[in-house]
Amino acid sequence: MACIIATMYLTKEQEAMLDGEHGSIIARMMRLLVRLGDIYNAEKMIKVASVQVAGVSYKSIGDPGLEFLQDIAKEARVRVLTFLNPAGMDLEKWKEMGIDESFAKKQLAIIEAFRKMCIIISATCTPYLAGNLPHYKQHIAWSESSAVSFANSVIGARTNREGGPSALAAAITGFTPYYGLHLDENRQPDYVIEVKTELKHNSDFAAMGYYIGKAIKNKIPYFKGIKEADTDQLKALGAAAAASGAVALYHVDGITPESDKVGIDGLEKIEFGKDELKETYEMLNNGEEPDIVIFGCPHASIAEIFKIAKILEGRKAKRPFWIVTSRATKEMARKIGLEEAIEKAGGKIYADTCMVVSPIENLFKTTGVNSAKAAHYLPGFCKQKVVFNNMEALLK
Amino acid sequence: MKARTIYPGKVKGVALVSREPIGFYGGIDMKTGIVIEKGHPLEGKSVKGKILVFPYGKGSTVGSYVIYGLKKNGVAPLAIINKETETIVATGVILAAIPCVDGVDIEKIKDGNIVEIDAGEKEAEVKIE
Numbered sequence: 021m022a023c024i025i026a027t028m029y030l031t032k033e034q035e036a037m038l039d040g041e042h043g044s045i046i047a048r049m050m051r052l053l054v055r056l057g058d059i060y061n062a063e064k065m066i067k068v069a070s071v072q073v074a075g076v077s078y079k080s081i082g083d084p085g086l087e088f089l090q091d092i093a094k095e096a097r098v099r100v101l102t103f104l105n106p107a108g109m110d111l112e113k114w115k116e117m118g119i120d121e122s123f124a125k126k127q128l129a130i131i132e133a134f135r136k137m138c139i140i141i142s143a144t145c146t147p148y149l150a151g152n153l154p155h156y157k158q159h160i161a162w163s164e165s166s167a168v169s170f171a172n173s174v175i176g177a178r179t180n181r182e183g184g185p186s187a188l189a190a191a192i193t194g195f196t197p198y199y200g201l202h203l204d205e206n207r208q209p210d211y212v213i214e215v216k217t218e219l220k221h222n223s224d225f226a227a228m229g230y231y232i233g234k235a236i237k238n239k240i241p242y243f244k245g246i247k248e249a250d251t252d253q254l255k256a257l258g259a260a261a262a263a264s265g266a267v268a269l270y271h272v273d274g275i276t277p278e279s280d281k282v283g284i285d286g287l288e289k290i291e292f293g294k295d296e297l298k299e300t301y302e303m304l305n306n307g308e309e310p311d312i313v314i315f316g317c318p319h320a321s322i323a324e325i326f327k328i329a330k331i332l333e334g335r336k337a338k339r340p341f342w343i344v345t346s347r348a349t350k351e352m353a354r355k356i357g358l359e360e361a362i363e364k365a366g367g368k369i370y371a372d373t374c375m376v377v378s379p380i381e382n383l384f385k386t387t388g389v390n391s392a393k394a395a396h397y398l399p400g401f402c403k404q405k406v407v408f409n410n411m412e413a414l415l416k
Numbered sequence: 417m418k419a420r421t422i423y424p425g426k427v428k429g430v431a432l433v434s435r436e437p438i439g440f441y442g443g444i445d446m447k448t449g450i451v452i453e454k455g456h457p458l459e460g461k462s463v464k465g466k467i468l469v470f471p472y473g474k475g476s477t478v479g480s481y482v483i484y485g486l487k488k489n490g491v492a493p494l495a496i497i498n499k500e501t502e503t504i505v506a507t508g509v510i511l512a513a514i515p516c517v518d519g520v521d522i523e524k525i526k527d528g529n530i531v532e533i534d535a536g537e538k539e540a541e542v543k544i545e
Binding site: 052055056058059060074075080081082083085087088105163164165168180181182183184185186187200237238262263264266396399400401 | 420422423437439441442443446447452453454472473474475476477478479480481482484485487488489500501502503504506507508510511538
């Protein structure tokens with residue numbers, strides 16, 4: 021890394037970190053943050069309340085990532101509450117999932133490096149459902165584009181779209197540069213989205229998010245005309261818009277906390293109606309008959325697992341299905357009898373992982389999903405044909 | 417053309433231009449450097465040794481690791497030119513030590529152009545031959 025001189029204001033403590041007084045790893049992490057801060061004209065660093073670290077699956081980060089993390093783990097420990105994104109396999113039931121031994125070994129080495137850094141092995145993309153829940157206006161440094169979107173939009177916390185390593189740097193130093201979405205003035209919407217069709221299924225919300233993300237890329241949308249939406253639907257919307265574009269924050273009139281604090285006068289309008297919804301479903305479908313259906317992108321909430329059990333109620337599903345979720349949610353599902361109901365219906369619940377970051381290309385050719393984010397990643401990253409539809413249609 | 421330095425360096429190479437954003441995670445194969453995103457204008461092309469030109473990054477925040485991995489695997493682009501570099505790409509190029517500049521009118525760069533980048537600590541110069 022090139023030698024740098026910070027132009028932003030640093031406290032004595034931060035300077036000491038940068039100068040290597042706390043070791044070479046912390047200095048390296050601080051250099052990354054200072055460089056980012058200088059690029060984006062941050063005036064200073066701010067403390068973060070929590071961190072979400074992405075880049076956990078061996079499939080995603082490979083040997084270069086593993087070595088990078090092992091290097092950091094030799095010396096550095098996190099200073100704030102830090103949660104972890106999903107891994108490439110269920111950390112307990114990986115054999116049953118069909119994961120091969122060599123992959124598992126590398127994956128467990130990655131987890132071990134994170135454990136050494138004192139990171140909570142939550143292995144979920146929905147930290148806000150598993151115990152890492154920021155409050156309104158709290159400054160955090162999260163990676164995982166869907167969690168960033170949820171935290172900014174639904175909760176009103178403040179985070180930029182951190183990359184895996186910059187989030188890790190924030191966890192280890194406790195700081196992040198003060199720029200971008202940490203500042204109120206950068207949270208104003210750029211477009212008004214006029215929603216002219218009824219959105220019933222979670223997949224409808226996902227399809228709309230996908231369409232809008234593709235259209236507005238890294239800008240901020242303000243949705244009008246959504247009468248109601250539950251948190252699972254908002255999670256699906258945000259995840260899709262973050263995957264097809266780089267949307268890190270959206271507002272929904274009357275639903276998200278900043279929607280009545282921002283201005284929408286004079287903004288360009290985009291209509292989302294029946295035709296756009298249909299068009300997006302068609303765009304996301306390129307398969308015929310799924311070998312497997314996988315729910316839980318982002319990770320399924322207990323409410324979604326309950327809904328799936330309810331749809332099936334005593335019946336077998338039309339085809340085999342998986343639900344992927346956090347360990348915390350899976351344990352709850354087990355304790356209250358939901359896991360048993362799912363298994364009786366022909367399904368399985370796997371924790372710690374998902375269909376995108378696990379090597380499912382070795383197991384299946386066509387996957388059914390109700391997630392537009394998963395539909396976006398599966399063809400390229402998992403060589404899958406995709407059937408994108410709503411939960412009921414995929415199960416019955 | 418004047419530009420802002422994201423990561424310094426002086427390089428000259430052939431431009432590979434995408435008018436669409438690039439999502440490195442799931443978009444580019446870390447082992448081969450080949451663009452794998454279905455329907456992407458650069459699908460099937462290799463970024464290795466190229467001056468990769470695109471408006472900005474999109475998609476997963478794991479993209480930084482992919483950029484770092486491309487470098488470790490010897491298949492990274494020689495340099496990156498953006499209209500606007502966001503955090504994911506910036507983090508990746510800083511860790512991987514790949515010269516990168518932004519604030520450039522990338523419409524002026526055509527696929528196959530020979531491009532020279534001279535990026536100092538803060539300011540940079542981009543020349544098209």
